[in-house]
Amino acid sequence: MSGNNTMQDAIEFIWAEVDMLDHGEFQDWLKLWTEDGKYVIPIDQDAPDFENSLNYAYDDAAMRDMRVRRLTSGQSMSATNAAKIMRTVSRFRLLKSDDPNVITIRCAQNLVEFKYEKLRNYPSNVTYVLVKDGDTFRIREKIVRLINSQGALAGMTFLL
Amino acid sequence: MSDYAELVKPDQVHTSLYRDEAIFDEEQQRIFEKTWIWVAHESELPNPGDFITTYVGLKPVIVNRDKKGVVRVMLNKCRHRGATVCEAKKGNAPGFLCPYHAWTYSQDGALRGMPLPKGYKDFDKSDYGLIQLRVESYNGLIFATFNEEAPSLDEFLGRAKPWIDLFMKQGGGFPVKTMGEHRFTFPGNWKIQLENTTDAYHFPVVHKSFLTSLDGDTEELFSFMNDGGFVEDLGNGHSVLVMIPSLVDLDENLDEPIPERFADLAKSLEGRYSDLEIRRICRAVSGAGFNVNLFPNLACSMAFFRVLRPLAVDQTEIRHIAIGMDGGPDEANQARLRLHEHFQGPMGFGTPDDAEAWERVQRGSHAGDQSWIMLNRGEDKTDDNPGDVTAETGMRAAYQMWERMMSA
Incomplete structure (x- = not known):
């Protein structure tokens, strides 16, 4: 993979990833990550250091695993009665590719949820750090910066 | 006014307490404007000039530490035409400037000045500081109230x-x-x-x-x-x-x-x-x-x-x-x-x-x-x-x- 092909492959990988989330294919989603992969949904989008900040999610592999188990366990009353969701992802831009095996991409995501007669939007800037793995990728980092991250949110029954 | 004793029994309460707008309005006056409301923790205001904006009930307030170190809670509302004087969630400020007509207030809420003051006759600036609430704290917890008659925070807690x-x-x-x-x-x-x-x-x-x-x-x-x-x-x-x-x-x-x-x-x-x-x-x-x-x-x-x-x-x-x-x-x-x-x-x-x-x-x-x-x-x-x-x-x-x- 090189040049435009890498970018196109990465875009298709990201589309597949979010399609899994929209369709609840969480076990497949868990396999997309590197062992040290971090899934972060910050409150302060410009925090210099998410580890020392309060986030909505700051997940390593174990925490992602628990999160998926919670959503699918039937033990959580909000997840059992989950919102319907759908998202679109676009406006991809290559931010960094100086290491041929690692690619950093930023894109726009707009997720819409429907629950209790209410339609809500969750627009965000998403940054991926993807590591080449054979003919596909693994996610080393996914940071979802909700544009209303400093606003008052409501309970989320899905993964961004 | 409802007969609240009819709605609150020792062991049950009526669900109108959750959905009656008139009760909600009365709660604002009789509870949120009458008793001690928690507004901040002291660690949010370590230095003179530090402030946060928050609410007491429905009313927007600024909580800050003035240059003498006194913690103040003031209505976030210019005395002229009533615009909020601060929209930042937190920060450090030498004072507050109303964006509408540039009335300025010092950290302790005193009205410092305004453009073209000659337009006012018999005007005493000291009457027009930001409106202050009563403030008391306990073990780092800062509370405020609109009620000058409320018992001390010590007694309340x-x-x-x-x-x-x-x-x-x-x-x-x-x-x-x-x-x-x-x-x-x-x-x-x-x-x-x-x-x-x-x-x-x-x-x-x-x-x-x-x-x-x-x-x-x-x-x-x-x-x-x-x-x-x-x-x-x-x-x-x-x-x-x-x-x-x-x-x-x-x-x-x-x-x-x-x-x-x-x-x-x-x-x-x-x-x-x-x-x-x-x-x-x-x-x-x-x-x-x-x-x-x-x-x-x-x-x-x-x-x-x-x-x-x-x-x-x-x-x-x-x-x-x-x-x-x-x-x-x-x-x-x-x-x-x-x-x-x-x-x-x-x-x-x-x-x-x-x-x-x-x-x-x-x-x-x-x-x-x-x-x-x-x-x-x-x-x-x-x-x-x-x-x-x-x-x-x-x-x-x-x-x-x-x-x-x-x-x-």
Whole structure:
């Protein structure tokens, strides 16, 4: 993979990833990550250091695993009665590719949820750090910066 | 005015308290403008000029520390045409400038000047400072009230004070500081949330998915249904819910073995802290084993502050403020942040399930005027009764205070 092909492959990988989330294919989603992969949904989008900040999610592999188990366990009353969701992802831009095996991409995501007669939007800037793995990728980092991250949110029954 | 004694019985309350707009409006006047409302923790204002903006009831206020070090709470409203003078959530400011006609106020709220002052006759600037609320604090908790006649904060908190002191021991030898917050809303009345931090009965039901995500020892700790916990009425609508009696006083039992789940933390602190300091930090890192509920808007809840703000009769904002050890080790504060994220917030393993339950209570409250909420569960802790962790004592205490204030 090189040049435009890498970018196109990465875009298709990201589309597949979010399609899994929209369709609840969480076990497949868990396999997309590197062992040290971090899934972060910050409150302060410009925090210099998410580890020392309060986030909505700051997940390593174990925490992602628990999160998926919670959503699918039937033990959580909000997840059992989950919102319907759908998202679109676009406006991809290559931010960094100086290491041929690692690619950093930023894109726009707009997720819409429907629950209790209410339609809500969750627009965000998403940054991926993807590591080449054979003919596909693994996610080393996914940071979802909700544009209303400093606003008052409501309970989320899905993964961004 | 409704006959509130008819709507609040000793062991049940009428659901109109959740959905009647006239009652909501009256609550603003009779409760939120009359009693002490928690506005900030002192760690949010360490230096002169530091400020935050928040609300007392529905009213926007600035909480700041002036150049003499005095903490002030002032209406966030220019005296001229009423625009807010500050829209930042927090910061440090030498004063406040109204953006509309450039009236300027100093840190202590005094009106300093305005453009073209000759346009005013017989005008004494000292009459037009930002409107100040009464401010008092206890052990780092800053409260304000519009009511000059209210009893002192000391008297108002009364028997809750020793519990606040115990709660603050989770600094683990350091002062307690705030570390950010999760802020969310739910479509329901504020009192539904007020009840919740005194309600141990819901925990194993609503939070089953949280409990099963914990390691065995921690899950054991949270299995507190038959573990000697209790709820105690502390007067003035305040109460304490003790879920884990072994974690009431975090300065006690420091010679016990450090739990396995904190072994890595303890190891990483070796060499930098004494054995006793490490034991104290590890014992404090997951918070206290109880919730102190302070009527009407604050709970010091295990390892965080829960702050509620009524927005409308059927709309409430909740903030879960993370707290940590000011000057303490990064590892300990990171552990606290991760624990907070695990349970709290719109993506936590606990909060979304609570919010779902509260929304369902609000939806159910429309099911007819004959509907009453039961508060009769369990026996109160008294000198000769050990009480019951699932008792609805805290709710009874809060609603009795509510009824007294609304009928006063």
